[in-house]
Amino acid sequence: MKPGHPVIDVLDFISRGAEQSGETPLSVFSRTSDLLPAQVLPSDEAGAAEVDGLVHWSVRGERAQYGKRYLHLEVSARPILICQRCMRPFVYAVESAAQLEVVTNQAALDEDNEVDDPDMEIPDRILAQASQPVLELVEDEFILSLPYIPRHDYACVQYDNQDTPEGAGKKPSPFAALAALKKQ
Template sequence: MSAFVIDAFEFSRLKERREGDVSIADMARLSAESVNKSASLHWTLQGGADSLNHPQLILTVSGEIELMCQRCMTPLKFAVESESVLILAKTDERADEIDILLADDTVDVIVGSKAMNVMELIEDEALLAIPLAPKHDICPGNAVLDDLMSTKKASPFDVLKGLKQ
């Protein structure tokens, strides 16, 4: 994965904005989950501050990734549409303090750095957006499986009853 490194605090202070596309093949962990490695995701990163003046990053990731359906083992297209508000802290202890202060599940408090790899943030965001066990609502081409499921099997008790007679 090609690194895109920022000083997270300076990026937030200057309210910078960057966006781009990244190939799924360039993200090892996400690539391992994907059937189609040639697809890409679009991302946007916006710096700023929250209402209490904590530095923050707003990361959006969107696109389509093909996952393997865990029911029928065929590809499943999954739309990634994710936005995260990341409040920056200088230390783990300060991150915990801010998290308690905000008491808001819609934001994540993370430890920022002067050398933050944005591509890792993007990959993390995409991984959190995909389901743990992806499944089609209705699996395609499962007529044979549907027939097997609808065929009534003889009850073991009916078989025993037949043997008694």
């Protein structure tokens, strides 16, 4: 990250119950920009108005019961991804909230947190740092929120000849080609 970006003393930030938020251009995140295509959609493309090229984020410190410390991180953005079905660009909505447990030593970081209740979420842990770049945490969460295989939420144009999600339920008959042959 570049100078001038927010850096916090994690333990102090949590003890004060501090909060920071901001908007950062997607181009600032070097690891992310290497993963994504050009962030421009044609103006007539669906969702083009939604693309602002910004990552909106907030981080809040909390000291909970039994002395546990947490950072609550929220990240939202509208990056352009390439659908792996039809290979066309589309806008993907990232809305992520993460709770990170902050520990002060490597032993606590490595400690196994097995829980009997499979429905209970165990927060990820991070090691407290005196100068933690906030945007590193934001970029990590952003990357984790991106799909492994990006694709439209509805059937792609290439497969169903439909431009909208409303028409996505209408699939062509697999026997349409046979019907065309029968008419010859």
